[in-house]
Amino acid sequence: MFSSKLLLVLATLLVGNVVEGLWPLPRSITNGSTGLVLSPTFEIEVNGPYPDDLQSAVARTLEYIKNDNHERLVVGRGSVDSAAIKSANTLPSLVVFSHDSKTIAVEARAPLGTRDEAYTLDVPSDGSPATLCANSTLGLFRGLTTFSQIWYTYGSNIYTVEAPISISDSPAFPYRGFMLDTARNYFPVDVIKRQLEAMSWVKQNVFHWHIVDSQSFPLVIPGYETISSNGAYSTDEIYTPSQIADVVSFANERGIDVIPEIDTPGHTSAISTAFPQHMACPDASPWALYANEPPSGQLRIASPETVNFTANLLVNAANLFSGSYFSTGGDEINTKCYSDDPETQSALNASGKTFAQALDDFIQAEHKALRNVGKTAVVWQELVLTFPVTLANDTIIMVWITSSDAASVVEKGFRIVHAPSDYFYLDCGAGAWLGNATAGNSWCDPFKTWQKAYSFDPYANVTESQRDLVLGGQQALWTEQSSPNNVDSIVWPRAAASAEVFWSGPGGNGQTALPRLHDHAYRMIGRGIKAIALQPQWCALRPGKCDLTA
Amino acid sequence: MFSSKLLLVLATLLVGNVVEGLWPLPRSITNGSTGLVLSPTFEIEVNGPYPDDLQSAVARTLEYIKNDNHERLVVGRGSVDSAAIKSANTLPSLVVFSHDSKTIAVEARAPLGTRDEAYTLDVPSDGSPATLCANSTLGLFRGLTTFSQIWYTYGSNIYTVEAPISISDSPAFPYRGFMLDTARNYFPVDVIKRQLEAMSWVKQNVFHWHIVDSQSFPLVIPGYETISSNGAYSTDEIYTPSQIADVVSFANERGIDVIPEIDTPGHTSAISTAFPQHMACPDASPWALYANEPPSGQLRIASPETVNFTANLLVNAANLFSGSYFSTGGDEINTKCYSDDPETQSALNASGKTFAQALDDFIQAEHKALRNVGKTAVVWQELVLTFPVTLANDTIIMVWITSSDAASVVEKGFRIVHAPSDYFYLDCGAGAWLGNATAGNSWCDPFKTWQKAYSFDPYANVTESQRDLVLGGQQALWTEQSSPNNVDSIVWPRAAASAEVFWSGPGGNGQTALPRLHDHAYRMIGRGIKAIALQPQWCALRPGKCDLTA
Structure with missing residues (x-):
């Protein structure tokens, strides 16, 4: 076949x-x-x-x-x-x-x-x-x-x-996505809608919305409004339930499903602004010992109250979204955060669980609660490869650290979404953003050109018999150095590259695809997307003349 | 002192x-x-x-x-x-x-x-x-x-x-500039004015306008209108004399002098669309043998008619601008273009000149013509270091290839503007733009962060007695991969870094300057400049918390 x-x-x-x-x-x-x-x-x-x-x-x-x-x-x-x-x-x-x-x-x-x-x-x-x-x-x-x-x-x-x-x-792959992080910096609803419109033009069908993170919590969750009122950047920089419904309808009407993500148990520091009792190592110093970026803070996975709190929070959040998938995150869990947290240590001692067992129970509780409201779980690869937990067979695993990690995940029989930083991270290459990083480069240097994304082979790290486990893939924008001011130009037309890989299937040639991508980029610009220039216009008008061998 | x-x-x-x-x-x-x-x-x-x-x-x-x-x-x-x-x-x-x-x-x-x-x-x-x-x-x-x-x-x-x-x-240095290339891709007048406004907010005082190049010639020069009518991207993508006057007035009223550049004898391919008789190696193949980027083409420096043509062209162009400086370029001259051009070879034979003598005469004729209309010449460093020609003592030399080249230029007694690619090129780090450069990086990788620009020491490569030769410096945007859609975010607030280096003088500390730069960036955004986010807003609100050692 x-x-x-x-x-x-x-x-x-x-x-x-x-x-x-x-x-x-x-x-x-x-x-x-x-x-x-x-x-x-x-x-x-x-x-x-x-x-x-x-x-x-x-x-x-x-x-x-x-x-x-x-x-x-x-x-x-x-x-x-x-x-x-x-x-x-x-x-x-x-x-x-x-x-x-x-x-x-x-x-x-x-x-x-x-x-x-x-x-x-x-x-x-x-x-x-x-x-x-x-x-x-x-x-x-x-x-x-x-x-x-x-x-x-x-x-x-x-x-x-x-x-x-x-x-x-018809599409080669069922999942063709784009991920936006709206927590490192905030993106108003109209800016998100503009991305959804552009996604629909390239037949992308999943918006993975990394909606909250350690830095801010713009999602207003019924019953948990204090998290966003304390943890959003301001009272204007939030997503209310009616705004969520509006975004989701807008997406769905354009053929796009929305997969929201509430990343847990790490990347949750903002929750401590309202519920400090559920947080280990909130804003600890030096942050680099406790998290991949500041501020640190992780949900107390070993505390039964926190397990319940998290499951209820996720359910109330999930009910805001119409789709049948929900991501509970699971990336970059820091073990020192827990080993230095007296509450976690005493909870572990009280229950007799290891860290691994507590994490497994925490994730299972999350996913069971979501299953009860009709949601299938999506997680980052760490929950299979780094801190393996019990996951239902239908759990979708996002491979992000490096493209070759796909092999280990499909080997365990899980369905995957390709979201590898080495091909698909749109934020790479803009230098380090830490305040004193005078000479630093971005952690995932170099910049991922559209050609690099376009060269991605969805089957490179899977065997023939594992191919059905590849749902598709997505490019992603983490927004430490992005905002509404540059989102169009940092995403488009680059994100169209993976849209073609996963719709048209592997085997495309970037050199011959370029004129079509120019054409699409110019058309996008006419429709109001501030897509970046891929070349001098002189080259756009003369296919092949700006190839190195020409 | x-x-x-x-x-x-x-x-x-x-x-x-x-x-x-x-x-x-x-x-x-x-x-x-x-x-x-x-x-x-x-x-x-x-x-x-x-x-x-x-x-x-x-x-x-x-x-x-x-x-x-x-x-x-x-x-x-x-x-x-x-x-x-x-x-x-x-x-x-x-x-x-x-x-x-x-x-x-x-x-x-x-x-x-x-x-x-x-x-x-x-x-x-x-x-x-x-x-x-x-x-x-x-x-x-x-x-x-x-x-x-x-x-x-x-x-x-x-x-x-x-x-x-x-x-x-009062400023530490008299020259604090920004350079924009409006030839690789075109920038409407209102977009240029927006950059000028932003420049004035950081007290920059020179707009170096790299107005034309090989790919397009948007400048409408009286008497030479066919170059722009044939060589601009379209009849809309031009700068008429009245638009030039408008831009220059707008700049001057905001404390900014405009230094236009008509790059010669290389980077002139667009002129061949109207005056092929003055062009060696126009759009030759493979272009990489004849130019640093396509299309190739250089003015026939050895032909007396071309020397006259160029001098007159420059004078008519210079008369459109109010300032007293004019750049004749002079970078990236390709010798094979001339050695393969029968016209140039016969002109050299007829006159008995070497290539070096012909180039010297060509540049001298240009600068003499400009001097006659009150303009002081500005050139790129090659005309001092690579193909040394006779230059008046007051010629301003732009150092671009690498910051350390400043030493050799001031040693010859010339005044310099620091425009080094290793600190100040805003286009670096976005990957290669050639059509078949699947895995290529940008030629001046990595991305030059604002911190890198801010760390520049204007006196690093000059002796104490040569310091008066340092006029200042500028960041520059070459626009192979830029357009009006991303110009604000790729330039700002990064270009404010050199503005402070050359106004406030060396010795600044990027770590302590960051809160002020955040403040300025947010203020710029309020005034309509789509400046990029330097960090998550969480960090912008908490000076020092996103430093690596925090």
Whole structure:
């Protein structure tokens, strides 16, 4: 099965003349080189069930097509297509065949592996209507996204020079994500929505929201409001339950599931601002002995009261989110924090448990509580490799320390999400951020270029029989040195790299993909995302001329 | 003289309790810890000559003070100052004593070394008016800039808790610059103005505008309009003479001189789009043999027609700018480009000149033409160290390849501007940008942190007797991977680091400077600059807590 998939993907990626605006590349595509112009009365007709959020998606698609105002990236720009435009037929409409009355939102949060994102799209060149078919509303949404990337603007014309186009598409991997840390620095709701919109354009389907951490706790959890009122950066820098519901709806309607993370038992110092009784080593000095970054502080895993507190906290937090996954974190647990904490030591003594047993019980209590409210647990790799605990078979493990650690995790039979710092950490390379780090580099130097991310092979560290355990992957932005002011440019278009790896499958070639990524980046900019420049515009207009061998 | 200067600076920088919002640090400052609140009717009165652009500067100062809405970066933010505010006296006005009828703009473009930027500022705590004195309008402008950084907002109060404040200030170095490349990618006028505004807040006084390069030629030069009409990225991505005049006025009125650069004889490929007859090796392949980046192309230095063409072009370009400096570039000259160019070889044969003689004559012709229209030449270091040519004694040399090259340049008696890639290049560390550079790093890795720039010692590579040759320095943004979308965040607040080095003088300590830089960055953000986060906000509120030893 996999080898035929691979062959299909490779065949697609090796074709030189693929529709230049498409990102990610469809799994199967044929296209011509004929001009086709959208009719001034172009419309999208939907036949069959037409749920609300599909209506909104159709309206957005029409807006994008009308307003993208995106000229082709060639020397001479749109003017080179004048002749093709003049002789082109006119496309009157896109006819959408809908078979499913469920909303995009409902389908976006179905269990991983059960989401149907497949669609077929045909854009004939003879002036007959284009057609979009899918078994699911979610699939129709993916097809609309593709359709919106076909068109260029020149003067009053909205056109393609690559008709006819025939696409049959579905993702190679069920999990294609992006992670944002909103705790080191705060990101307002509108900034998060802008990232979600951009994610949807590259068909990403999971927003991993690292919502709280040691430095701040912006999440307002019913019953635990004092944590955010004491531990958020300010009364404005919070996410209320209604804001959470708003973000989640916004994401779901765009085909994106939200996996929230409350990292435990480490990375929790902010909780001590309201519940100091549950915290070992809060803001200890020197912090470097007790945590990977300041301030230190870990939940007292051995204290029964803390175990209950944490489980209830997680349940109340989880109930704010519609999806069926919830991350309890589990990275970077510091043992000295516990060995120096008299409370923890006496709790361990009282119960006769070792640290490992206490941690195991703590995690199991968390996950059982979440299971009771319908949530499947997600954790960082340490809970398999560094401090192994008892985890349900369906637990999803995020591999982050290094890509090769995937091997050890799948060997234990767990499903994984590739989130390796050596390929996918968007924050690397900006120097050390500690106050006295005059000469320091970032811990995960160097900067991870889009090409590095794009070169990632999801199967590099797994055997053929383990491949089904690879759910997909995600790029991640930790925000020690980021804020709303640079989030667009540090994330985009780089995060589109993994979106293509996990939609189109492995085997892509960065050198030949670059023109398409330029095209997508310019289109994103037209839609309001402050994507970074990958090259001088001179290079963007001249594919291959800025390769080293050229 | 220098040692007393140094002692003064060091004494200032070592004081713990300096006014926390000031960047750069004044050369001499004393302050208290008393509250002082601006009167609701606070005004700035000017006694003496009151030129137009000083009026505008006063109006902007009042706007900043009113609208900064900047809370102190402490745990609890402004609320911790409630008691101090309650017991504070009220400041009714700032009285400005003006002695000079010249505009800021005129004084900003006086020859380097003759600009008087000194001022004294006294802000008493007893409710009597503050006073600002300077011999020059430019000095008053610097004082207004300082005054605007003293104030914080809490509720309806605009206040300081550090009165009384007494400042006597003047720059350590006459040249404090920032360089922007507007050729690799284009930057609209409003984006450039935003950088100029931010530069003025840190008392930078030179905008080195690397306005054109091989990839695009946005500058519209009277008599040579075909270069920009053919060689700019589009008809919108240009700088017309009226836009140039607008940018230069905007800069001058903010105390900033503009040094334009038309880089020659290399980095000129775009000129070949209109004048191919003057170009050797245009867009040759493989480009790496002929240029440091694509496309290749160098002016035919040996051809008399090209020498004349270039001199006239430079004169017409120089006449668009009000300042008295003009850079003719001179970096990265490729000899193979000329040895492979039949035209150049026959011109050399006809004249009997060597390459070195032809280059010398070419540069001399350029500089003579510029001298005739009142411009002093600025060049990159290669014209002293790599391909030495005859340069007037007053030529300013920019040291860029590595900071230690300063030694060899001052040894030849030239004045230098420190612009070393190993400290001051803002583009480093973002990976290679070539199309097929999957694993490549940026050529000047690693990322230059603000701390690295701040650690720069202007006198490290010069002897005591050569110190007068050090005019100052600048950070620089080359824009292969930058655009209007990330310019604010890649430049700010990092470029403020060199602004303080060259205003306050060497000897600063990055660890103790960090809280002030945070303060300035947050203030910049309030004024509309998308400055990057240097640390988690948790750290910004807790000086020293995110140092490694804490």
